[in-house]
Amino acid sequence: MKALAKPVLLAPLAIAALYAGAEIWALQRFGLWSATNLKTTILWLATFAFVTMFEVANAKERPASLGKITRDVVSVTAVLVFITGLHTFPLIVELIAFPLVTLIALTGE
Structure with missing residues (x-):
């Protein structure tokens, strides 16, 4: 922190x-x-936008990795957005699952 x-x-x-x-x-x-898009927006910001921002900054040193970064982030984001958009989970499940899934996705490199 x-x-x-x-x-x-x-x-x-x-x-x-x-x-x-x-x-x-x-x-x-x-x-x-609209406000109904809030969950998907937060999910996208946490899994794609902020993570990609830091990954791209590091990609300057390794130009060949930009394609890999894009594939990895887009695939993780697509799966998470699909799952969360397909079914609405109870609030407690989402509050527990979101940080856990994000942590797993970020450490899976």
Whole structure:
């Protein structure tokens, strides 16, 4: 948790959060996003957006890994979004499963 409080991590996360918020606001203004999309949006942000942001920063050192990063993140995200979109679980199940599945997905590299 101390690592998350460092400016070197907070700045990109804050910029990404502001960008995501602006995108959500714009989509809502055009009628393309509503509060019913909140769960999927949070899931996407946690599994794809923020993780990919840091992976791409490291990919500069290894250009061949960009394709692998894209495949890995998209496949994990697609499966999670499909499962959570297909069936609505009770709140307690989602509160327990979401961090657990995210942790497993992030450590599976």
